[in-house]
Amino acid sequence: MAEDLGFEPQWRTEPAGEGTYREALMFTADAHRHPSDAWVSMFLDEFNIAPHDFVPNFPDGDRLIEGVEPGTLDESHRAAFAAIVGEENVSDSDRDRVRFGHGKSIDEDIALRLGQTPNLPDLVLHPRDKHEVARIVSYCHEHRIPIVPFGAGTSVVIGTRADHGGVILVLRTHMNQLLEINERDQVAVVQPGMMGPDYERTLNSVARNLGATEPWTGGHFPQSFEIATVGGWVTALGSGQASTYYGDAYDLVIAQEYVTPIGTITTHAYPATANGPKINDILKGSEGAFGILVEVTLKIFRHKPQNTARFALMMPSWDDAVQTARKIVQGEFGKPAVLRISDPEETERGLALKGFDAGAAAKYFALRGMKPGSRCLLIGTAEGHRKAAELIAHESLKIGRSHGGVSLTGFATKQWEKGRYHDVHVRNDIMDFGMVIDTLETSVTWSNLHQVHQTVRAVIEARPGTMCLSHASHFYEQGTNLYFIMILKPESIDEFFEFRSRVVEAILAAGGSPSHHHGVGRLFRDHLPDHLGSVETGVLRALKRHFDPHNIMNPGVLLAADEELQD
Amino acid sequence: MAEDLGFEPQWRTEPAGEGTYREALMFTADAHRHPSDAWVSMFLDEFNIAPHDFVPNFPDGDRLIEGVEPGTLDESHRAAFAAIVGEENVSDSDRDRVRFGHGKSIDEDIALRLGQTPNLPDLVLHPRDKHEVARIVSYCHEHRIPIVPFGAGTSVVIGTRADHGGVILVLRTHMNQLLEINERDQVAVVQPGMMGPDYERTLNSVARNLGATEPWTGGHFPQSFEIATVGGWVTALGSGQASTYYGDAYDLVIAQEYVTPIGTITTHAYPATANGPKINDILKGSEGAFGILVEVTLKIFRHKPQNTARFALMMPSWDDAVQTARKIVQGEFGKPAVLRISDPEETERGLALKGFDAGAAAKYFALRGMKPGSRCLLIGTAEGHRKAAELIAHESLKIGRSHGGVSLTGFATKQWEKGRYHDVHVRNDIMDFGMVIDTLETSVTWSNLHQVHQTVRAVIEARPGTMCLSHASHFYEQGTNLYFIMILKPESIDEFFEFRSRVVEAILAAGGSPSHHHGVGRLFRDHLPDHLGSVETGVLRALKRHFDPHNIMNPGVLLAADEELQD
Ligand SMILES: Cc1cc2nc3c(=O)[nH]c(=O)nc-3n(C[C@H](O)[C@H](O)[C@H](O)COP(=O)(O)OP(=O)(O)OC[C@H]3O[C@@H](n4cnc5c(N)ncnc54)[C@H](O)[C@@H]3O)c2cc1C
């Protein structure tokens, strides 16, 4: 299918202009990844558009940020903050207020493209250490000033938008160091603002400076790995692509130090205790609504990439792929690190994009009974001890074959690994041309996986010209995560958001959760009471009231902010 | 050493008299396990006692329970409860109030032996289902009547004592069924009052009646397995002997239904979500202080005992045993199910008791450089997939050998398995003769394991004539649990409790936790604020106030009951 397009889409390759809205919305101001010709011809087919539609849209995004509504915080507060963090770490420039006042939800992306910034913080602060954070929180508590913690702002659920003004606390700027590595206990103590690649690189090698004798890995590799912070992983309960083996962020956290309006909480670094409900776990997933994570003790693992065993299978059907994945994680022979099954549409699109839907590959698949529209790709890796990894790969393939699967060697896995992080930048090019790419993900049990998958697909397919790639990743004995990537050319912005709401409603109605690993933020908070139940949500409210009696901590995240700040 | 004693200790073999204090204190009224001759001669040696000391003590324990202080609850309440649970499920007999008003702490054991029952519930209720529990809780909330949930009452931390009167809710009597088994999701839904062996036996076989197609196991085997309930495991955060592989009770719980004074909480059965702090986890370990667990969804595993690989090693020193265990659980080749390392004293006592400290075995050990007083026993099993289990056993032995260990084949492990549950009954015989056997256990990281072990041992050894068997079991990448079994013949009851307090203080001062798996109860509650910190304990207090605004739920457990019940 990868044909000569006959035209060159006017991809934007220049870095975002300094101080523009575009700069604020991009993941990295100068990183690009253009959709391949195969993608473009797919867009042309699916969205009934013509080459002349491939011109950049949203001219407002390129405007310089200026003249936005000024903040309303009293000058005396600004001086007080400057006395804490230093003048150079306080900013009320329009540019900073926009840039650090937005995350990476599609909602925020579109608003920025339109040059709309209705909700901005008054000030942006870059604290230098945890003591400064404590002083800021205590000052804000006293003066009822909202605080929004900002790791790297890759939240896709509107986690960092200052709907109530106040200050943004940027943790990435200074609080970004690996403080300690304890090889005996297999833990690292990390500041929350450390970026994924810095953390991993330090563990892999530089940790030797901290006295480490061998290379380590953190085991957490979300797709946003290159653009997110360790603190964001923990506070928003993220999952990395190798979570089936290493665990979710939730599982990786051994201890935390948290600055809250009512004081600092420090938990012990025991691997387990029976000292009542675990404070360490109560804090996880609070998304800044209870306080600021200022230090975290994480599990680490021996870094032995040479032991990785890769495997991949083409499965005859989605159900075969699902059963295979289930039997693999329930097989009690150890768990794969990466495990991912693509549904028929994701499989077909993936093959088409690589040209594998024609030629020798296509013939081979046909011969083996792998029919387009039914066949599903499964990829996986196994890590850890070499023999254990081999056993996992071996047994996984065996299960796949017993379900009619055809082994593809580890080639497909390697292909996937290549694009795993860089592909995120494709979103920008797609959005540039007036199309939208958005993702939703949800927790399912094995028992309701098909129900959720079918219901959601049906709702998506009911909208003409909507591509939907879906897969399951992050596996547990009890179920998995279903992930939906929707690509469409909406009639209007409103039409897109109405469509997305229908999909969310379908997920919840079919028995999925609002989120498996993106968090709640401001996007799903209104779904929480219905989903969890009102007595259940009351527990979160009670904790919120306890930690943050004046509702200054990231107000409106997780729970409705009661419109007005309390007190 | 197992010599002819030359006298026959007057072990008590008759079942406890019906309606006596003794009946209330025994684990099972008619189960016995007498210390072997080798044990007795060890007692004679260590405690400087003579055969004539081996006569039953505590005559008061054999008295019929009668004439205890009557309850003070109004007759109208009794009628209200009878209307809920049925007349036959309400009792205010002295016998029931004593029997269900006590757990299995040494404190309670001794009090009963002395016929002392200062704190008794007014009524004992046996609810028939969760709806009755909800009605009871709501009634008690309205009328400010304390409720103490009672699974099987094997708490060793005074978890079930009705210090504030009120009602005991016995869950074991009627609420003891496996409700559902879902093989696809690998979960079982269980009522809290189901006893360990009933649960396991049902999963192993009878679950077929619920439509199961193969045998399952719950994977949770505390030493108290035969005498405790599933609900007790969860609410008090227990650990089974195979927890290194299957996880602690905390890890096994996928979802819960909890009746609290402010309403019923039901959590979803997803394996993972990012919907804010996890309510399911917040409830775990609340020991009845927040509400009553009425249904629990637990992970289950394929029951394949034929795959179990056993291994055992004699290690030249405690440090070698510790390093070996650490490297095993950090080896990333899968984890053993059982893993246990005995310190030199436990090892020596164990060998002596089996006669292995003399003869051919002794010579063999000497030849291999395994010196008494230094050598340490390591035992383990690996379960799950056959090849994975073999690999774990193989790699574990390899690590042990590299630390100078000598493989003992699986014999030592099998020996240990034999006594694993039945040995609990030995406590009664020991207590009968005026000696005391008590246990303390604590969480440690690898980094502070030696510190805790040495400090605590030193405090114990400073008391002449005190045997202390200690071991580590329940392993994690980040640390383990240290377990101390103390056997002594105290000068007086007070002297024993003073001694035990010193040991607890030593554990905490050295950096251990109050409990790794016994829970907090009323025994450690006053240590919690110091240990966790006051802001941290404040979180538990806030949750308590939220769930239980009138402080009727197991008052005095986890947190001080503020002397008077709140209003
Ligand atoms: C293209 C793309 C791909 C993604 N893929 C994945 C994926 O594979 N897996 C995954 O889990 N997520 C993914 N995400 C979502 C996002 O990257 C994660 O939620 C990430 O963990 C957020 O990290 P961050 O540093 O950007 O946090 P932010 O967005 O800055 O913050 C996230 C939330 O936590 C709060 N917060 C941040 N730091 C602190 C702190 N120190 N103390 C208290 N609160 C704090 C914020 O206020 C906000 O509510 C993806 C996002 C994008 C844009």
Ligand SMILES: Cc1cc2nc3c(=O)[nH]c(=O)nc-3n(C[C@H](O)[C@H](O)[C@H](O)COP(=O)(O)OP(=O)(O)OC[C@H]3O[C@@H](n4cnc5c(N)ncnc54)[C@H](O)[C@@H]3O)c2cc1C
């Ligand atoms: C000889 C011996 C050996 C032991 N070995 C181990 C061991 O190896 N591992 C281990 O973990 N523990 C062990 N224990 C401790 C004890 O057996 C465990 O804590 C067990 O899980 C308690 O179960 P139970 O049913 O007896 O609970 P109970 O003693 O009845 O209750 C324990 C606590 O939970 C509360 N509770 C009970 N049921 C509910 C409910 N449904 N809802 C709310 N609250 C409830 C009670 O009020 C109490 O505070 C041992 C005890 C003894 C006596």
